[in-house]
Amino acid sequence: MANGKLSNAKNAKNDEFYTQYHYIEKEMNAYLEYNPDVFRGKTVLLPCDDQEWSNFTKYFAQNFINFGLKKLISTSYAVDSKKYKTNYQPSLFEVNSPQFDYDKTSKYGKIFILTHDKTCDGKIDVNDLDWQYLSGDGDFQSAEVLKLRSEADIIVTNPPFSMFRTFISWLTEEYKQFVIIGNINAITYKEVFPLIKENLMWLGATNFNTGMYFQVPDDFIYSDSYKFEREQNGIKVNRVPGVCWYTNIDHGRRHQPLSLMTEKDVIKFGTKKPFQKYDNYDAIEVANVKHIPSDYTGVMGVPITFLDKYSPEQFEILGATQRGCHDDVPDTKKYDDYWEVKPNGEPTGSSGGKTNENANLLGNDGKKNYFINKNGRIIQSAYQRIFIRHRRDAK
Numbered sequence: 001m002a003n004g005k006l007s008n009a010k011n012a013k014n015d016e017f018y019t020q021y022h023y024i025e026k027e028m029n030a031y032l033e034y035n036p037d038v039f040r041g042k043t044v045l046l047p048c049d050d051q052e053w054s055n056f057t058k059y060f061a062q063n064f065i066n067f068g069l070k071k072l073i074s075t076s077y078a079v080d081s082k083k084y085k086t087n088y089q090p091s092l093f094e095v096n097s098p099q100f101d102y103d104k105t106s107k108y109g110k111i112f113i114l115t116h117d118k119t120c121d122g123k124i125d126v127n128d129l130d131w132q133y134l135s136g137d138g139d140f141q142s143a144e145v146l147k148l149r150s151e152a153d154i155i156v157t158n159p160p161f162s163m164f165r166t167f168i169s170w171l172t173e174e175y176k177q178f179v180i181i182g183n184i185n186a187i188t189y190k191e192v193f194p195l196i197k198e199n200l201m202w203l204g205a206t207n208f209n210t211g212m213y214f215q216v217p218d219d220f221i222y223s224d225s226y227k228f229e230r231e232q233n234g235i236k237v238n239r240v241p242g243v244c245w246y247t248n249i250d251h252g253r254r255h256q257p258l259s260l261m262t263e264k265d266v267i268k269f270g271t272k273k274p275f276q277k278y279d280n281y282d283a284i285e286v287a288n289v290k291h292i293p294s295d296y297t298g299v300m301g302v303p304i305t306f307l308d309k310y311s312p313e314q315f316e317i318l319g320a321t322q323r324g325c326h327d328d329v330p331d332t333k334k335y336d337d338y339w340e341v342k343p344n345g346e347p348t349g350s351s352g353g354k355t356n357e358n359a360n361l362l363g364n365d366g367k368k369n370y371f372i373n374k375n376g377r378i379i380q381s382a383y384q385r386i387f388i389r390h391r392r393d394a395k
């Protein structure tokens with residue numbers, strides 16, 4: 001298969017990863033702990049859902065009364081529009097419904113709405129959901145789902161991985177509260193980082209340390225290198241590393257400051273050597289979040305996993321690798337003649353006896369990197385970094 005096709009197939013496969021109930025419960029509990037009324041009187045929209053599988057729908061339907069929800073809306077994407085093709089069979093629930101339509105079942109998206117105890121059994125749960133076919137395929141960008149977005153107060157979902165950038169732009173077009181799942185590497189996307197920097201979006205309370213296991217379709221084929229669990233709680237799962245929740249709903253974890261050592265103690269007990277300064281930025285390289293010195297007053301470059309520990313009262317975010325932090329962290333040096341190597345010492349694509357002209361490109365193409373001077377002309381690019389400063393030292 002050509003490379004492009006292979007990566008399309010991979011992306012399509014990754015779009016059909018379904019979130020397990022316990023992850024949703026644990027994350028939502030953090031918002032509820034911080035504010036027990038976080039969902040009260042709210043309309044919650046779950047776009048990009050798949051009610052055959054969706055634990056998001058199940059979770060919010062089951063907690064409808066507890067949370068004091070006003071309305072729950074969940075939409076699904078038409079089977080025929082999905083990139084990942086499976087042998088589709090409508091569920092018994094759908095087939096047994098009076099509105100079942102054989103011609104529509106795979107061509108149209110569906111909408112499920114929950115507002116009251118329809119079955120009059122004294123409780124509200126999935127059995128009280130009203131459903132119908134949408135007039136289109138349920139694409140989150142369609143006019144009918146856009147209308148639902150406007151109606152919603154809170155949007156919660158695990159969007160298709162292959163469309164994360166588009167989804168986040170869609171999500172932030174209107175001000176809505178949200179909780180969504182995404183890859184940790186999305187932190188430095190141009191659609192994401194400015195929001196994080198301005199504290200308009202942050203990481204959720206329960207994140208990626210050991211990877212997340214998603215339910216996958218029965219015909220899912222594991223990659224040859226896959227070494228993790230394939231079944232959990234009786235369902236077929238696939239582990240995805242580097243996954244986190246992105247949100248703009250407050251939770252207690254982000255207000256807990258990191259406990260840190262002084263620079264002297266970090267050197268004595270941790271790094272065993274002084275921090276290095278970047279060659280082209282007035283900042284120190286802190287390769288491990290637990291080694292952020294408590295008493296350093298300048299700018300520090302830290303791994304992106306810092307965001308899992310970030311408290312806006314403790315730190316200020318100034319920029320990130322490849323996201324132009326030129327204003328807050330201006331570069332202090334241009335290179336005329338250099339040899340760039342990766343953190344592992346291998347030459348990078350942009351290395352190798354550059355001319356002055358190309359050297360300028362290095363500084364101006366928006367893909368700025370942070371370098372550690374190894375030896376005169378040899379500069380080593382740092383891993384992806386976020387630039388921070390203690391809040392108390394903010395200028």
Ligand SMILES: C[S@@+](CC[C@H](N)C(=O)[O-])C[C@H]1O[C@@H](n2cnc3c(N)ncnc32)[C@H](O)[C@@H]1O
Pocket residue numbers: 014015016017018019047048049050053054055056076077082083138139140141157158159160161163
């Ligand atoms: C990662 S899965 C997550 C499903 C569900 N939210 C969950 O976590 O269990 C993303 C879902 O979005 C659907 N999808 C893909 N493209 C879409 C689009 N343009 N609009 C709406 N849904 C889409 C996929 O088919 C898939 O069912």
